[in-house]
Amino acid sequence: MKFINFSIVKFSVFLTLGILSAFFIPTSTFLLPFLFFGFLILFVIWIVERKRLQKSIFFGILTYLVFFGIGFVCYQLQLPKFQDEHYSHVLSKGGTSETSLLSLKITEVLKPDRYNHKYLAECISVNKTETTGKILLNIQKDSTSTEYTIDDVLLISEKVISIPKPLNPHQFDYSAYMKKLGVYYQVRSESQAILVFEKGSKTIRGSAESFRNHLIAKLNKSNITDNERSIIQALVLGQRRDIDKELYADYAAAGAVHILAVSGLHVGILFFILKWLFSPLGNLRYGKQLKSIVIIGFLFGFALLAGLSPSVVRAATMFSLFLFAEQLKRPTNSINTLFISYLFLLIINPLWLFHVGFQLSYLAVFFILLIQPKLFRYWYPKNRIIRKVWVIITVSIAAQIGVLPLSLFYFHQFPGLFLLTNIVVLPFLGVLLGFGLLIVLLVSINMLPIWLSEIYNHIVLSLNKFISWVAKQDAFLFQDIHFSEEKVLVSYLFIVATILLWKQHSFHRLMVCLLSICLLIGIFIWDRWEASGNELIVFQKSRNTIIGVKNGDNLLLLKPDTLSETAKNAFPIKGYRTAKQIESYSEQLLPKVFSYNNQNILVLDSLAVYPKTAKIDIILLIQSPRVNLERLIDSLQPKQIIADGNNYKTYVTRWRTTCKQKKLPFYHTGTKGAFILE
Known part of the structure; x- marks a missing residue:
């Protein structure tokens, strides 16, 4: 292995620490002037010491601090409060509760949910005041709704609202995810509320999206079946929105999701295909330079067509650096190139650090x-x-x-047959990608032979059948694995320490490895102890009542009827079970009156039948009971009223008013989130 430049690695570490510090420790002070001052001092020290072979310790410390500052400032530049023209400043003057006239230009099409088409948009203006900044746009689906694309400009009169946090514990936080993309607010609208729609000025990304949609429309007219066509779209065009949910789940269970997501693997295969295709150019004068330029152009063109995902941009940048070093006839090391691309991309967009x-x-x-x-x-x-x-x-x-701790943290599962999947699939991935590119090229010029599409359809169908077979081997799929952030950090410490000891045995490396093992065991014990508490939880779910009683690692689910399906793997129970490391699960009928932690709880459903004399501490209202709440409170004298998500909103509003008049605590899970009683 050629020489590794550890300075590049250290610069990358300090740049990352700067970004993370700005993320976790936000400050109202803009550090750009301090960074400029640091650059100035560093330049003066370099002038003084430039003839020295060994630089002073002050030069080294200041250099690392400058890279830390670069990371910190680069992240600060993404924050709305440090962007003078960000739309949030205009909204704060008029109030976010008011309806505003918004001009939005769509920059990215997101996967729609059950009720809405979803987009990321650039806010061009608010009430005719020019602005900048990303916003999440939700347009309700209906029979007249239009699906928009990148570069479309919409004029909407709507309220700008915050992206809500999850109402149940240990659920995916979409608002936090959006903030990591630089999106802090959203707009909810209907098709009829869009005042003006027009095609905006074309961008490179918008042109690529239009071309990709054109290719997908062409593919839709071919005789390739739906599931197989969706795989081609994912492999070649980076479009995964049309993949069937069950098929995608099979790929995840088989450990083959990396095949569907256009990533460095696909770019690497394309790189070697292009090197082989354009090898004749090397025989021409300046042919090697021309070959490198053409390959780099194709790589970034493919990255653009695939949606410019961080992993694709990383791979395209890395292979471009390899070609650049080759042209300069400079020896290079793969790890050096990897960290140079890492530095380069994070300086351009520090938010990529938070992309999975x-x-x-x-x-x-x-x-x-x-x-x-x-x-x-x-x-x-x-x-x-x-x-x-x-x-x-x-x-x-x-x-x-390398990815195991992080995969467990994000996805809570481990595919035990990943080796079998890779051994069978990876040798043919180059063929799949190469012929997929050929099919897309031929279909774009209406010259795709039926026999070729049928052969490719059969190959992808066989791949899907194999993946589905692997996914059905439930004994080898380990699911619902809880893995906290602390476990991730200590696991990587253990992995790196073990690798260093494996590469070179020494007493110090052995001690670090043993220390990491002790820390890892300690984290697992602490994590288990922290999750061992008892609690009663009233989950928030619209048109449903779900109450959980947790006792150690056992969870008893109370449901108002036996007709509803089991909730073990349904929302929001699955995430809660995983986070709380539940091992034993059971269900039973929700009683009308029960006791928890020396408090008597009355469950009042649609029948509105309740005991007149019982001592009740908490009243839980479900299924919109028609009850005179004021009379009920006077009769039972409860300490608190709770209403879950299975109630009409008008009823909840009336109950809240009554409780306010009675000076009695009122808790609505639809507003405040799940109710937890410890």
């Missing part, structure tokens, strides 16, 4: 470069086919080690 795809992509490649070469040297098969299989196995193991 960005994190998994860099970790996978880093651990492949770190582990795979030595792992491969343990055995060198003479048979070429076996040797290729051994390469796939070592690469898969190295990548899996």
Whole structure:
């Protein structure tokens, strides 16, 4: 392995620490002037010491602090409060509760939910005042609704509202996810409320999106079946919105989601295909330079067509750096190139650090470069086919080690048959991608032969059947694994310490490895103890009543009837079970009156029947009971009233007013989130 420039690695670490510090420790002070002052001092020290072979410790410390400051400032520049023209400043003057006239230009089409088409848009103006900033646009689905695309400009008169936080514990926080994309507010609208719609000025990304939609429309007219067509769209065009949910779940269970998401793997395959295709150019004068320019152009064109996801941009940048170093005839190291691309991309867009795809992509490649070469040297098969299989196995193991803690943290599952999946699928992925590109090219010029589309359809169908078979091997799919942030950090400490000890044995490395094991055990014990408490929880779910009684690692679910389906793997129980490390689960009928933690709870449903003399501490209102709440309060003298999501909003409003008059605490799960009684 060629020399690793550890300065690049250290610069990357301090840049990352700067971004994370700005994210977790927000400040109202803009650090750009301080960063400029740091650059000035660093330049003066460099002038003084430029002839020295060994720079002073002050030069090193200041250099690292400057990279820390670059990360901090780059993230600050993404925050609305440091953007003078951000639309939130205009809204704060008039109040976000007021209806505003908004001019929005769509920049990205998101996956729709059950009720809305979803878009990211640039806010061009608010009440005719020019602004900037991203906003989430939700347009309600109906029979007249139009699906918009990138560069469309809409004029809407609506309220700008915040993106709500989850109302149940341990559920996916969409508002936090959007903030990591630089989106802080949203607009909810209907098709009829859009005052003006026009095509905005074309951008490169908008043109790429139009071309991709044109190719998808062409594919829709071919004789390739739906599921197989959706896989081609994912493989070649980076469009996953049309993939069937069950099929996508099968790919996830089989450990093959990386095949569907256009990533560094696809770009790498395309890179070698392009090098082979354009190899004749190398025989021309200046042919090598021309070949590199053409390949880089195709790589970034593919990245643009695939939606410019962070993992694709990472791979395209990294391979471009390889070609650039090759042209300069400079020796390069893959890890150096990896970290240079990491530095470059995070300076351009520090928010990419919080993208799951960005994190998994860099970790996978880093651990492949770190582990795979030595792992491969343990055995060198003479048979070429076996040797290729051994390469796939070592690469898969190295990548899996690198992404395992983060995958468990985000997805809470581990596909035990990932090796089998990769051994079978990866050798044919180049063929799938290459012929997929050919099919897209032919269909775009209306020259796709039926026999070719049928052959490709059969190949993808066989792939889908194999993936579905692997996914059905439930014994090898480990699900509902709780993995906290602390576990992730200590797990990576343990993995890195173990790899360093594996590469070179020493007493200090052994001590670090043993310390990391002790820390990991301690984190697991602490995490288990923290989740061992008891609580009663009234979950928030519209048109449903779900009450959980947690006792240690046991969860008893109380439901108002036995007709409703089991909620074990349904929202919001699944996320709660995983986070609380529930091992035993059961269900039973919700009683009308029960006791928890020395408090008597009355459940009042649509029948509105209740005991007249019982001592009641808490009244839980479900299924919109028609009851005179004032008379009920006077009769039972409760300490608190709770209304869950299974009540009419008009009833909830009336009950809230009554409780306010009676000076009695009122809790509505639809407003405040799940009610927890410990």
